[in-house]
Amino acid sequence: MTSLTFYGGVNEIGGNKILLQDKDTKVFLDFGMSFSRRGDYFDGWMSPRTSTGLRDFLEMGLIPNLDRVYRSDLMEIMGKRETDTDIDAVLLTHAHADHADYISFLHEDIPIYMGDTCKLILEAIKERGQRSFEREILDFKPRTDKKADEIERDVRTFRTGDKFNVGSLEVEPIHVDHSVPGAYGFIIYTSEGPVVYTGDIRLHGIRPDMTEEFVKKATDSKPIALLCEGTRITDPETDESEQKVFSDCNNHVKNNSSLVLAAFNFNARKGN
C-alpha cells in the first residue's frame, strides 16, 4: 500500500513536509519551514527558544509531532531517548528555506538526497552566514555536548536523470526551472505506480526548457498521483517573465546617465 501524508505545504506557500509511505519504506518529500505558521508566533526579533530542544516548534505546530524522526540530541533535551529512526530518506527538491530548513531537526541517520548544485548552494549559504538553529541542513552541532564536533549529515547528491533506489521506491530526479538553480522534480516509482512531485517550478523563467522536459517525462510516466506547486496557479495570465524583467532593467540602465547600483542578493527565503 502507498500513502501520502501532508504535514505542510497545503493551503500555504511552501512549508512542504510530505510523507510518502510505500510498503515498509518511508520518505519525506522536502522538510521546509512554514513562513506563515512561523510568522503567526515569531518575527525577526522573537525566535523559538532553542534551549528546550524542539518544544516550541512542536507546541506551535511548526513541525509534526512524530516519533523516531528528530535528532537524538534534541529529543534528549526533551527527556526522550530515541536512538534510531524509521525514515529512509528525505528527497529535497531545492535549497529554499520553505523546502529545506527544517531538515535541520531531522534524525542524523536519515540520508538526504539533493542535486549537486543544490548542495553547492547550501554550502555557500552556510559559509556566508552564521550558524542558526533553524538552518543546520548539511551538518549540526549537538546541543547536549558543547564540546562535540559538528555532525555531518549523510548527504547523497544526484544530477538530472540519475535514478536511485530507496527501499521499495525507484526515484528519478529531473531538473526544473525555478528562481534558484539546482531545483528538481521527482518521478517516484512506487509499488502502486508513479507519483510525481514537482517541487517549485516555473515556465516564465530563463530555462523553461528544463521544466518542459520534466513535464514531458512526468506525463510519459502516467502517474497515479501528481503533487504540484500551485502558488500562482489561479493567477490570471500575464506577460510577466524573467526576460521582461531583464529587458526592463536593461532599458532603465541604458536610459540613465548617472551611477546605477544593482544588488543580486540570493534570498534563501524566497519561496516561489
Ligand SMILES: [Zn+2]
Ligand atoms: Zn522555491
